[in-house]
Amino acid sequence: MKQTLTLVFLCITLNLFSQSKFNAENFTVTANDLEINEFKKDSTANALMIYESGNSYIDKNSFNLITEYKHKLKILNREGFDKATITVYLYNSGKNKEKFKNLIAATHNLDNGEVEHIKLKANSVFEEKYNANYTLIKFTMPKVKEGSVITYSYTLESPFKYKYRGWAFQDDIPKLYSEYKASIPANYEYNIKLVGGKKLATNESKRTPKCLSGGNGAYADCFDSVYIMKDVPAFIEEDFMTTKDNYLARIEYELKIFKGFDGSTDNITKTWKTTDKELKLDKSIGRQLSKSVGSKNLIGQEIINETDVLKKAEALYNYVQDTYTWNEKYDLFGESSTKDLLKNKSGSAAEINILLHNILDENDINVKPILISTRNNGLPTTVYPVISDFNYLIVQATINNKTYLLDATDRYLSFGELPFRCLNQYGRLLDFKAGSSWTDIEANIMxxxxxxxxxxxxxxxxxxxxxxxxxxxxxxxxxxxxxxxxxxxxxxxxxxxxxxxxxxxxxxxxxxxxxxxxxxxxxxxxxxxxxxxxxxxxxxxxxxxxxxxxxxxxxxxxxxxxxxxxxxxxxxxxxxxxxxxxxxxxxxxxxxxxxxxxxxxxxxxxxxxxxxxxxxxxxxxxxxxxxxxxxxxxxxxxxxxxxxxxxxxxxxx
Incomplete structure (x- = not known):
């Protein structure tokens, strides 16, 4: 009798356990996926990614980068309905552009005990221009209700092999299973960065010989990697943080070296020594920083003749603050021109602070520019140069052995004070003679x-x-x-x-x-x-x-x-x-x-x-x-x- 009761209890327990589990093993929608309408690990979750996978590789014929996506998502309540609208960004540059292909999408519902599958119609997919470099693909899943499971898969084809697809393991909803496979030919050497500090459940790589042929007997092996994270919690934003992009668990790729089948080598990722030389010649940075602005014709003799170096620097700073108005744009690598700023009396943060640098320099103040990334732009990579990580420029002045960080975009800033947007831990101090270096960005004033x-x-x-x-x-x-x-x-x-x-x-x-x-x-x-x-x-x-x-x-x-x-x-x-x-x-x-x-x-x-x-x-x-x-x-x-x-x-x- 005891054995019978034990067996019955075990069967009931296994049954209850199976009914509490979503199918996070594959893309197939199971009865449990539809019947379970709560996620006990996070009672605040409005939606749940049950399963998702990505697979990136270089096509053998076109040499384009192919990425295949699969997503299976549970809508837990009405607040999760926004997850039923999907947006895909397609990059384009000149005549080259990414392509969106092979979309298969459906909503799966339980209706009076019967399973209903509603396919997304082709005329429900919309394309719109986002900006000069991106086009959006948008679609909203049909007949979504509380308890729905939505599945969608598609393929992206990209001619931009240097922009190898990264993968986000974390989002603002929890994920049970997130997998990314990457096959990279050996002639493409990438810097690979895992962001967010979360551990991978699987991190495996193997070498596949002769996966890609370049013709005339040339070929390349491939490094095939599998990255998996399980039970990834939702990322919830709270006060006192910089952009969430600093902390979301994800994997990123930055092309370092490309080796052609003809034996040529292209060093994509530069050293800081090489990058400094390029910045020195850059028309928006180095060339603007070296231009004379004729400050002695702009500023009164009382300031020019001031013998106290700190008072003189403060007066020059106040002149720039009071004379030139910030147009609310950063425009670090745009068409920055101190000539336009002098003419229009209004300009970007880059133009105003470059002008400040040049005026101080012409009046024998020891100054250097600092490239920074603002708080909402993310932390710049320190392992190797990624110039696109930076979006702002400030000025360092050294006076009587004391260092001041300056930004003249705001008329209410005091000398040596930075706006809150600039307080983002560190920046790159440019010195075109001795070489650039990392420097701390801190508030000088308590x-x-x-x-x-x-x-x-x-x-x-x-x-x-x-x-x-x-x-x-x-x-x-x-x-x-x-x-x-x-x-x-x-x-x-x-x-x-x-x-x-x-x-x-x-x-x-x-x-x-x-x-x-x-x-x-x-x-x-x-x-x-x-x-x-x-x-x-x-x-x-x-x-x-x-x-x-x-x-x-x-x-x-x-x-x-x-x-x-x-x-x-x-x-x-x-x-x-x-x-x-x-x-x-x-x-x-x-x-x-x-x-x-x-x-x-x-x-x-x-x-x-x-x-x-x-x-x-x-x-x-x-x-x-x-x-x-x-x-x-x-x-x-x-x-x-x-x-x-x-x-x-x-x-x-």
Whole structure:
């Protein structure tokens, strides 16, 4: 009897287990694929890639690059319907273009227990021009509903063998199985890069002899590789990150050397020494950087004759800032021309910063250009030169043995300050005599917010006082850009943001738009302090730094990139007068991030009739690796809880 029960239980368990598994082994749609309508590993997923594969190889006859795609995707709920619209990008250059072929697509549904297969019709596939180099192929799968499984396969044929197809193992939905096969002839030598830090379940390669013939007895072997990832989690974007392209798990190819069947060799990927020579001769970079702009005819003699090198550099920087307007374009490798900028008084970031470089250089300031990639453009490759990774240019000035990083595109930037878009870890410092090198890109000016709130309880039992506020670095930049265009509107916005207080006599005390600090002060009066019987319940954090935790993911596999080191300081003083005593104060707080990379501290004291409170939050790193995520999440949870729930209770004598 026990054996029978055990056998029955085993059969039931195996049956339940089989019913909980999607078929991630191949392209075939099974009953389980249609019947299962949840993904337990990620309850937030709206769709699931059950199976996908890619296969790239060089065609033996046309020598074109062929890539065959297969995708099997489950729609879990209505929010996943957008995954039923597929877009394919086709590259074209001159007369050469990629071709889209052999599309087979269908939607598979369960309808009253019956399986329904709805094929995509040919007239549902649309082609449209995206830009000068790309055409889009778009199609939307028919009769998609919750629980549908969609399958589609197609082939891309490309004459651009140097653009060997990469493969994305990760997307914004989870994937159960993702496979990529690549067959590369031995006469094509690629730099192969695995991005994203995730491990491959399979990474195999073998050599296939004489896979490609070049005629007249010439041939090439092929290196056939298989890359597989399983159970790939969805990539979920969160605050404090650069572009997701830095972190998505994928494989990329960059052609290094091509060897022709005739014995010729073409070095596609250059060394930095060779690349520096090419940049020096480039019409948009090197030639523009070497041009004379006749700055002595543009700038007043007072600046030209300044003997203090730093003051002179600051004045020249301010001249470029105030005279030339950025047109919101980067245009690093476009038709950059300082001549056009001088004429039109408006130009790209490249033109403005090249002009800044040339004017400083003509006035004996030690300067060098730096190529960078902005935060939304991704990190540049450091292993070998990939010039297309860069999209922006800034200037390094060395004055009295101190280095300043300069960007003159924004009239509110102070000397030595970079806009947030440029804070992307590192760039390539160009030196056409000694050779280029990598250099760190960091904020030179500390970023902070400091509140000093000083209040008193008056004879008629009002709570009023003065607030002094100091912003530095990036925070000061944002403040300046909000204040100077319309000071009246700025004060109105402050008042609208704080309904429990009345604001008066607002004054900005910093030097102006060029100052790296923004200082302001104003008077406040509490409009509706919470009074119950003979008690006053007062929130000391009239101004809060954080009202919610920005870190909410169960797991984050990519770095937390603030862009700059940051500090938040809040001091609060309350003169109780002679009518009230303190009955309750907030609990002290003292928390730290691992390796002393951050501090959160709250301290409250009562000395006679004076109550003081001090809060300090500091992030000592601009970038935290993903291992810090759980600590940061707990850290921020404590900080938010402290600011939201801290109450001072006063009792009338």
């Amino acid at each position: 970023t902070s917010i400091q509140y000093q709130v000083k209040l008193k309880i008056t004879e008629d039992e009002k709570i009023e006082g003065e607030v002094k506020l100091k912003n530095t670095g990036i925070n000061a930049l944002y403040k300046k850009k909000n204040y100077y265009p319309n000071p009246v509107e700025y004060v109105k916005r402050i008042q609208n943001n704080y309904e429990s207080i009345a604001i008066s006599e607002h004054e900005v005390t910093s030097k102006g738009k060029d100052d790296n600090e923004f200082l302001e002060q104003f008077n406040i009066e509490f409009i509706d302090a919470e009074v119950i019987a003979d008690h006053i319940y007062l929130d000391p954090f009239v101004f809060k730094f954080f009202t919610k935790n920005p870190f909410k993911l169960q797991e984050r596999t990519y770095p937390i990139d603030f862009g700059y080191k940051d500090a938040y300081l809040y001091s609060f003083e309350l003169d109780l007068g002679d009518k009230y005593t303190v009955e309750d104060i907030p609990k002290d707080l003292n928390i730290r991030l691992p390796n002393n990379t951050g501090v959160g501290m709250l301290n409250t004291k009562v000395n006679g009739n004076i109550l003081t409170l001090y809060l300090k939050i500091s992030f000592n790193n601009a970038l935290y690796e993903s291992e810090y995520y759980e600590s940061l999440k707990k850290f921020m949870s404590s900080i938010v809880d402290t600011q939201i729930n801290s109450i001072i209770v006063l009792k009338k004598k």
